[in-house]
Amino acid sequence: MDFLQFVSTRQSDRAFDPERPVEKEKLDRILEAARMAPSACNAQPWHMIVVDDPELKNRVADATSTRALGINHFTKQAPVHILLVEEKVNLSSGIGGWVKQKDYAQMDLGVVAAHIVLAAHAEGLGSCIVGWFDEEKMRELLSIPDSRRVWLDIVIGYSTQALRSKKRKSKEEIVSYNKYR
Template sequence: MQNEQNSFVELVKRRYSVRSYSDKPVEDEKIIKCLQAVHLAPSACNAQPWKFIIVNDQNLKNQIADATSKNILPMNHFTKQAPIHVVVIMERPNISSAIGSVLKNKPYNLIDIGIATAHFCLQATELGLGTCIVGWFNEKKVRSLLNIPASSRPVLIITLGYPKNDEIPEKRRKPFEKIYNYNQY
């Protein structure tokens, strides 16, 4: 059990936001494994309020990349390099999750999507792939490009590919003791 825990921590340490990709194509089998990890993700009331759209068509991928960087702060220009874009769609939750969200004033569907996205990215890391989660994009343009119905909403884009280099940057984090307390705030 201890080795499994250590291997998980090592996996988490290896995951970082990749912004420079090689042109090596991503194998379909690896994409499927990432999606299988999503399929196993927990969600409130088992709603699974997500759909992941894999964009591997070069022309469409470039248009999606434009939606992340044109007319927006010039911070997402790296998205053109990524061979795959994964658009994360928020679907309507089941009735139990929807009622819970209203009664508890908590966006369970967004929490669930965060968990599912983390599963995708960690599985990608384990397979030697890199990811970057992008939340800043032209939602209207992405909706139009992918024919997303009005009842669903694109909320994240994950860039996916092989990192251009093997160097893992040092993580900048708050001091560990600042992120938790016992028994009270």
């Protein structure tokens, strides 16, 4: 399958087989793909916490769910959660971000998240990037220092969800050449 076909079949899955664990070899390859992600000035401002202990995973999933809004209840089905924690950037990235008024660490975390979900897809696994969760609860559950931000929880498992058609803006709406239109 070529790359365009590959990314066209990757989706945010919200239904997983809770009885089917993710093989360690597959998880190791996903983490290696994440480790290879590029970052501004090679700062690599991330720490990944893999949660695969069933009891702890369920407590982490509870921190993503909100009854009032009825969201993220599917996260308990996924056998693996990978939390992305922001680490401090190196001097070059920090100075560059300050000069350019850009948060390179957040951009870098987005890149590593993309590597994780694409690597999961390459392994035949489904995934979903979750940004809505109780950050304080995550810190408490996973012994994350208060000085660190927990940006994302990426759930991974064997999807039971059918492939959906993608609704995207047309290329003409989002692309221009040689000037902003």
